[in-house]
Amino acid sequence: MLVLVSYWIGPAPMDLQFWPGAVVMILIATTTTSFVTNSGRSAWFVGVLLLMVYLVFAMTLYLLPPRVP
Numbered sequence: 743m744l745v746l747v748s749y750w751i752g753p754a755p756m757d758l759q760f761w762p763g764a765v766v767m768i769l770i771a772t773t774t775t776s777f778v779t780n781s782g783r784s785a786w787f788v789g790v791l792l793l794m795v796y797l798v799f800a801m802t803l804y805l806l807p808p809r810v811p
Contacts, residue, residue, distance in 0.1 A: 774791070
């Protein structure tokens with residue numbers, strides 16, 4: 743929805759071109775979340791696992807930002 747709205751509002755329209763690292767991160771996050779929520783039960787270390795996955799993603803984006811052409 744935001745991509746379509748960006749054609750009318752904003753200085754430049756948005757595009758849907760993702761760099762390969764972002765696609766891999768989304769795939770890993772989705773897979774991890776589906777494994778965690780598949781059982782229907784949770785514990786504190788499951789939450790820590792999810793936080794660690796997102797922490798690794800944040801550190802990756804901080805230390806290796808995507809190249810801007």
